[in-house]
Amino acid sequence: MERSDFLVALSDASRGANSFLNAQGRSWLATIIAGQDEDAEEIDIDRVFELLCYFKFLDTLTPHVQNLRLIPGDGRRTGYRFPYGPGNKENFAFFRFQKDNRSYDICCGTALTDRDGEKVHPDISLQRGTWNSTADKSVGQVIAIWDGKFHESRFSKDDLYQMNWWTDVLNLPAYAAADILTQLFPEELQASAVITNAASADVNVKQLLRKRFSIIFNFSTVDQVTLPTRAEHMANGPQPAPPAEPVNIREFIESLND
Amino acid sequence: MAEHYYAVNKSSISGTIIEHTLGPYRAHVREDSDLVIFSFSGEEVYFTGTSRTTEVHEREQDDHVVQTITIEELRPYPEERRLSVLAGSLEKVYRFLEPSRHFQRRPIIRLTEQDYVTIAKNTIDVYRSTFRILFESLPVGVQADFIRLHLDVFPWDRDGRIHTYRELAPLLVKFYRTEVSSPLVLLRDFAVVHEKFSQRLEANTEQGRTLDIRNLVVGAQETRNFIGFGSVAQEAAELMRSNGLFAETLGNPMLLQEAEAQLRDAPAEVNSWNDPISW
Numbered sequence: 276m277e278r279s280d281f282l283v284a285l286s287d288a289s290r291g292a293n294s295f296l297n298a299q300g301r302s303w304l305a306t307i308i309a310g311q312d313e314d315a316e317e318i319d320i321d322r323v324f325e326l327l328c329y330f331k332f333l334d335t336l337t338p339h340v341q342n343l344r345l346i347p348g349d350g351r352r353t354g355y356r357f358p359y360g361p362g363n364k365e366n367f368a369f370f371r372f373q374k375d376n377r378s379y380d381i382c383c384g385t386a387l388t389d390r391d392g393e394k395v396h397p398d399i400s401l402q403r404g405t406w407n408s409t410a411d412k413s414v415g416q417v418i419a420i421w422d423g424k425f426h427e428s429r430f431s432k433d434d435l436y437q438m439n440w441w442t443d444v445l446n447l448p449a450y451a452a453a454d455i456l457t458q459l460f461p462e463e464l465q466a467s468a469v470i471t472n473a474a475s476a477d478v479n480v481k482q483l484l485r486k487r488f489s490i491i492f493n494f495s496t497v498d499q500v501t502l503p504t505r506a507e508h509m510a511n512g513p514q515p516a517p518p519a520e521p522v523n524i525r526e527f528i529e530s531l532n533d
Numbered sequence: 534m535a536e537h538y539y540a541v542n543k544s545s546i547s548g549t550i551i552e553h554t555l556g557p558y559r560a561h562v563r564e565d566s567d568l569v570i571f572s573f574s575g576e577e578v579y580f581t582g583t584s585r586t587t588e589v590h591e592r593e594q595d596d597h598v599v600q601t602i603t604i605e606e607l608r609p610y611p612e613e614r615r616l617s618v619l620a621g622s623l624e625k626v627y628r629f630l631e632p633s634r635h636f637q638r639r640p641i642i643r644l645t646e647q648d649y650v651t652i653a654k655n656t657i658d659v660y661r662s663t664f665r666i667l668f669e670s671l672p673v674g675v676q677a678d679f680i681r682l683h684l685d686v687f688p689w690d691r692d693g694r695i696h697t698y699r700e701l702a703p704l705l706v707k708f709y710r711t712e713v714s715s716p717l718v719l720l721r722d723f724a725v726v727h728e729k730f731s732q733r734l735e736a737n738t739e740q741g742r743t744l745d746i747r748n749l750v751v752g753a754q755e756t757r758n759f760i761g762f763g764s765v766a767q768e769a770a771e772l773m774r775s776n777g778l779f780a781e782t783l784g785n786p787m788l789l790q791e792a793e794a795q796l797r798d799a800p801a802e803v804n805s806w807n808d809p810i811s812w
Contacts (some may be wrong), residue, residue, distance in 0.1 A: 279618040281788070282662050286617050288777040288788050289670035290630050292713075295772045296672050300679050303580050320716050326762070330730055337733040356750045357762075425719075495722060516703045 324425035325398040326357060328470050329383040331495055332399060332421070333370060336381070336459045340372040346380070346409050358384045361396040365412040374458060379403055380415060387417055389444035397441060398423045398470075403455070417445050419456055419467045423494075429493065438469050442486045448485070450508050457505075463491060465505040470494045480500060484511040491515075522523035535585070537566035538649040541604075543581065545640035548779060551602040553641055555591075560643040563600050564589050569644065569652050570607055571616075571636060578616035578636050580652050582609035598691050614655050621662025622804070623648045627812040629669040647733065647804055659799040660698035661790050664705050672712070680810065687810065695808045706792045714779055714789065722768035727766070 276284075337343060348356055348367040358367045364385040371380050380402045386394040387402075397420035404415025420441060424434040447467060450456070456465040468489040475492035480503045483489060487508060493499045503511075539560055545551055555561060568584040588603040593683030620632035624645050628634050636642060650656070669677060680687060686700055695701070727746050773779050777788045 276791055276795075278657055278795060279615065281791055282618045282621065282657065282659075282666070283615065283754065285666050285792065286620070286630065289666045290779055291776045292809065293670035294629055295768060295776075296670065296675075296713075314667055320719065323716060323719045323723065327694060327719055330723065330726045334726055334730040334733065337730060404762065427715060452661050495726075497555060 293483065297483055321423070321425045322360075324472065325384065325423040327506060328421065328423040328494065329357070329381075329399055332381060332460070332464065335461055336372070339459055340374050340379075343370060343372040345369075346371050349412075356433075360384075361386065361394075371406070371409070374455065376405055377403060378415075379418075379455070380406075387420075389413055389441075390446055391444065391478040392477060393444070395441055395444065397421065397438075401456075401459075409440065417447060419447065421464075421467060422469050424469055424471040424473075427470060428473070429488075430471055430476045432478070434469050434471065435478070435490070438467070438488050439486055442467065442488050449489065449512060450505070450513075452509070462505050463499065463501040466508050468501065468503075472496075474498070475500050475502070480507070484508060534629075534646065535565055535567040537563045538646055539568075540569045540571050540580070540636065540642045540644055540652075540791040541564055541584075542572065542636070542640045543570050546570070546604070549604050549606065551600075551604065551641070553600040553602055554594075555598040555600060559639060560641045562586060562589055562600055562641060567649055568604060568747060569649060571690040573633070573636075576633050576708040578633050580610065580616070580619075582607045583653065584608065610653075610655075614652055618657065619652060619655070621665050622651050622656060622658040624806070627808075629665040651804070656803055658698070658802060658804060660702040660794050660802060663796060664698045664702040667705050667709055667792075675713070676811065678712075679705065682708070693809070694806075695810060696805050698806070699802055703793070703796050706789055706796065709778075710789050714787075717769050717773055717779055720766045721773040724763075727763070732749035 281412045292344050309452065320371050333343075349365050356368050362385055364380075364382055367383070369380055369382040369385065371378060373410055374381070380514045382400050382402065384396055384398050385400070386396050387400055399421040401420075403418055406412065406415070420438075422434075422441075424430075434514035438499065448454075466489045467487065468491050469493045472494055473492060475498075478490055484503055484507060489501050489503055489505075489508070493500060523533055539562060541551065545553070551562075552624075553559070553562060564586055566586045568586065569580050570582050570584060571578050571580045573579075583608050584604045586604055590601045591598050592601070616626075616632050616636065620626045620629060623632075625642070625648050626632045626635055644652075668679070671679070675696055683701070686704060688695065708751055724746060727749070731746065746763035746767050747765075750761055779789075780787050
């Protein structure tokens with residue numbers, strides 16, 4: 276581009292950006308861009324990414340479920356609200372649907388209770404339950420969880436530690452042929468996972484298989500890749516206990532007499 | 534070279550005579566000064582040529598001093614210079630997104646020698662232009678964030694003024710790509726996904742309840758702090774579609790990418806500056 280054309284174009288485009296960025300009521304975008312707030316009360320770019328992941332999930336399951344509807348939170352204001360920090364399920368909106376006469380909730384960042392009674396807050400959770408009405412917002416059985424991680428640059432292995440912990444403390448069911456995940460999602464989303472926009476990196480796939488979760492790199496782009504795949508999780512399914520050694524009763528009794 | 538320099542609106546020249554009323558914010562024109570002639574076309578200012586004052590007479594009229602200035606015949610430039618191209622290279626300009634405002638109100642505007650030469654030679658400082666145009670477009674909070682992150686590059690330890698933009702301009706382009714583009718790309722993607730999801734939901738739900746993105750709110754119950762996330766996402770998507778800074782469609786690379794190329798190929802800086810970080 277000619278230098279003069281470039282400067283005219285840059286000037287025009289900057290005026291457009293300026294009128295958007297500086298408009299009243301959008302000052303929060305500056306907060307996102309600054310991204311340095313420490314009191315965790317402001318939304319930041321990670322939260323935006325988590326919401327994007329949540330709606331991508333909703334979009335993929337919409338054709339496969341019945342009666343998908345929004346369950347509003349119990350707050351005073353109307354409309355649908357999603358949390359941008361850890362929150363309790365009853366306070367925030369989430370989506371509920373039916374599949375084969377069973378009810379499921381898909382929640383965004385709300386609390387789950389682990390097997391020790393502690394609260395944990397994965398970004399997305401799929402729960403199965405027997406809720407009788409929309410007023411019932413109790414936490415159901417957790418089927419799978421996903422955690423969004425936005426990166427300006429490279430993927431960090433630190434992203435795995437939290438999910439590693441959660442898969443230990445939440446009693447997630449084992450993957451099984453034709454389970455609910457296969458009925459709702461495309462193959463790349465059919466396992467609990469850390470989801471990131473970062474490019475794929477070397478990871479310890481064996482450990483991920485042991486912990487039964489995946490990493491989705493380049494999420495929502497043409498380069499998206501899931502490691503390990505759902506098929507690899509299935510192939511690595513729960514191993515049968517080794518057969519017990521036959522016991523020679525005579526030797527056993529003799530050993531007691533020694 | 535003359536000792537004084539002025540830009541003169543062509544519409545105030547009649548033949549070779551300019552009638553000019555002096556006032557508190559008006560240039561006091563001297564003889565043997567060099568002039569750049571400009572004219573408006575819409576919002577754009579074009580510098581069309583040069584001239585020189587030969588005589589200046591003053592008289593009192595209605596409690597004002599009026600100058601009658603005689604100038605030489607206009608010497609047109611081989612091609613006109615555009616202010617929107619030169620704005621970032623002129624000391625006179627500090628409203629980088631609206632540079633024509635510096636030339637709107639008065640028929641004669643004082644220039645520095647450096648600005649006169651810059652216009653005459655059509656010399657573009659890509660570093661200062663790129664930095665100043667982009668910096669001006671950012672909200673104050675984000676400008677402050679850029680400064681905070683690059684304190685080691687800003688010359689605070691000397692006089693607090695910027696004398697060169699050679700290092701700053703590439704840093705700001707990089708900051709823009711990572712810190713400004715990324716949230717906007719995410720918001721655009723969110724708006725697109727939400728729209729697709731809503732359409733599917735509408736088609737699949739018996740009640741036909743739609744999820745208008747404008748109603749989408751995110752918040753923290755504990756702090757009662759809520760944000761109209763959906764409306765901003767939608768507007769960010771519109772901005773991404775319409776704005777060349779962020780355009781990523783095939784055959785239409787974003788201007789930030791072009792800025793990097795321009796800075797890579799830019800000649801050495803001709804002028805040094807004495808700018809505050811913000812006016």
